Amino acid sequence: MAEPILRAVNLSKRFGGLTAVNDVSLELHVGQVHALIGPNGAGKSTLTNLLSGDLKPSAGHIHYAGVDLAGMSAERISHLGLGRSYQKTNIFLAFSVFENCRLAAQSRRQRAWRIFRKASRFEDVNARARAALEAVGLASRRDAIAAALSHGEQRQLEIAMCLATEPQVLLLDEPLAGMGPQESGTIVELIRSLTAAHAIMLIEHDMDAVFAVAHRLTVMVNGEVLASGTPSEVRANEVVQQAYLGEEHGAGDV
Amino acid sequence: MKSKTSVLLLIVLLLFALFPFVGEKFYVQLVAKVMIMAIFAMSLDLLVGYSGLVSLGHAAFFGLAGYVLARLAPQYEAASLWTSLPLALAACAAFALLTGLLVLRTSGVYFIMVTLAFAQMLFFVFHDTPLGGGSDGIYLYAKPELMLGGTSLLNLEDHRVFYWFVLGLVAAVYLLLQRLLDANFGRALIGIKSNEHRMRALGYDTFRYKLGIYMLSGMLAGLAGYLAAMQYGFVNPDILGWHTSGSVLVMVILGGMGTLHGAALGAFVFILLQEVLSNQAWFGPVAKHWQLAMGLFIIAVALFLPRGLAGLSGQRKLREETHG
Ligand SMILES: Nc1ncnc2c1ncn2[C@@H]1O[C@H](COP(=O)(O)OP(=O)(O)OP(=O)(O)O)[C@@H](O)[C@H]1O
Numbered sequence A: 001m002a003e004p005i006l007r008a009v010n011l012s013k014r015f016g017g018l019t020a021v022n023d024v025s026l027e028l029h030v031g032q033v034h035a036l037i038g039p040n041g042a043g044k045s046t047l048t049n050l051l052s053g054d055l056k057p058s059a060g061h062i063h064y065a066g067v068d069l070a071g072m073s074a075e076r077i078s079h080l081g082l083g084r085s086y087q088k089t090n091i092f093l094a095f096s097v098f099e100n101c102r103l104a105a106q107s108r109r110q111r112a113w114r115i116f117r118k119a120s121r122f123e124d125v126n127a128r129a130r131a132a133l134e135a136v137g138l139a140s141r142r143d144a145i146a147a148a149l150s151h152g153e154q155r156q157l158e159i160a161m162c163l164a165t166e167p168q169v170l171l172l173d174e175p176l177a178g179m180g181p182q183e184s185g186t187i188v189e190l191i192r193s194l195t196a197a198h199a200i201m202l203i204e205h206d207m208d209a210v211f212a213v214a215h216r217l218t219v220m221v222n223g224e225v226l227a228s229g230t231p232s233e234v235r236a237n238e239v240v241q242q243a244y245l246g247e248e249h250g251a252g253d254v
Numbered sequence B: 001m002k003s004k005t006s007v008l009l010l011i012v013l014l015l016f017a018l019f020p021f022v023g024e025k026f027y028v029q030l031v032a033k034v035m036i037m038a039i040f041a042m043s044l045d046l047l048v049g050y051s052g053l054v055s056l057g058h059a060a061f062f063g064l065a066g067y068v069l070a071r072l073a074p075q076y077e078a079a080s081l082w083t084s085l086p087l088a089l090a091a092c093a094a095f096a097l098l099t100g101l102l103v104l105r106t107s108g109v110y111f112i113m114v115t116l117a118f119a120q121m122l123f124f125v126f127h128d129t130p131l132g133g134g135s136d137g138i139y140l141y142a143k144p145e146l147m148l149g150g151t152s153l154l155n156l157e158d159h160r161v162f163y164w165f166v167l168g169l170v171a172a173v174y175l176l177l178q179r180l181l182d183a184n185f186g187r188a189l190i191g192i193k194s195n196e197h198r199m200r201a202l203g204y205d206t207f208r209y210k211l212g213i214y215m216l217s218g219m220l221a222g223l224a225g226y227l228a229a230m231q232y233g234f235v236n237p238d239i240l241g242w243h244t245s246g247s248v249l250v251m252v253i254l255g256g257m258g259t260l261h262g263a264a265l266g267a268f269v270f271i272l273l274q275e276v277l278s279n280q281a282w283f284g285p286v287a288k289h290w291q292l293a294m295g296l297f298i299i300a301v302a303l304f305l306p307r308g309l310a311g312l313s314g315q316r317k318l319r320e321e322t323h324g
């Protein structure tokens, strides 16, 4: 197989006495969706935070296209082409939907010599923001204030903001949580359409969605990797059956 | 809506420009002082209102620029405005850069404490070392001159010319800041104030933005301090003190944080009220206790106008929309 674009090696994160992520290794490839599943508190979000630079690892390395990310700031990692969405919606509540995405798109265009040009007049930025909103199915709500959106719509916006930065690697932390079936369908389709050109890590409790899009599957429990492989391998794994899949599959857990 | 505000702005500008033709010298000077403080208040609003950084040491820049002017001026002659103003602003930028690298790593109440601490250090420097001339300060016998090829462009000693000079600067600062805040830089700043964590995840080097605005804010406070020193004809450590920092913070809060015109309005009301309340002719012995009345006024605004004086118009609009 081709070189992975992102490779986490023996990553650990300790919060005081608690080891939230324990010696986890994982690879992401362009053209593949790597699903990360596991019960609540397994350390999935913490792992995402390590990869995105929101948290510094206690141990281990992250190689991204030849660069070691460990200890790098979140903003630099973002500029290298790694984007993420948050499980707990993390948007600019007071701004319009469009401005949320516009700000995300603007981060790719930093021209110091244009300090007096109206922000709304950068057409390339506007276009990218619009495209991101269309992709997640939120174009009709562009002028609404983010705080006034329904929970599901805020989840859509969360993903649109990640898209607007045009990342190569997408880390999606429970993108479908809180969405209705129609929005979920849109996002699953979106993930499918992005797969060819991106490397995607998908954290999700909705097993139908996971098995619909995942090329590889990693199961985490208590901060550790319980199993990793193709979906059918993992599905057949007895330990996983007992520990996780058996009880959770189809339960619609949030 | 947009053109309505620019028309309003133009009318205000015109009224201010005409004032020296009708106002007595005392009042022309008073309004010039108000306008200088408006620059000072707008500069602080960049931090408090637009960046969420509550500084209690903003007088450091105000005073520093004044002292730079005083030190650069020849004993009994005028300094050159061409050199002394850029140098004063450069000193403020350098001070902002040095202190900003430290204070901007803190936030909330710690930011308040550290900005205050740096201002107090500067106060000590100019109060207690030969640099500053002690608690009496330094006199400026002549205002800096704006010379071009041997002729003076503006006779700034004339109180009217000085007034118009200041008016031009306030207008320029206001318009430039308005543009800046509506451009990418300003949008990013407001994003950082709203949710810094998400801005970083989106790829913004938020520290650089904060350092940038901190330096700009410091330089504009320096511009105000330079003009104030020019107007009063002396500098003393009071202009660096925490009283001055507190007053300008009150102006910003009074006027309404996060609106440039609010900060300017706050400066206007604060200075005029101070002038009126401490007027012995009107209030007799009570005038000595003007701070008490000022305090009551501030409390009233805080209680009834949480968005400051600038919120008055906004609130009325909101009510019309919901009830009309
Ligand atoms: N900042 C933090 N400080 C201390 N403990 C934390 C912190 N973040 C997470 N934890 C703990 O680390 C463990 C893993 O949490 P994490 O959020 O990564 O789990 P998760 O797999 O994403 O769970 P969920 O499915 O509920 O989202 C939990 O026990 C959590 O309480």
Ligand SMILES: [Mg+2]
Binding pocket: A044, A045, A046, A087, A173
């Ligand atoms: Mg999680």
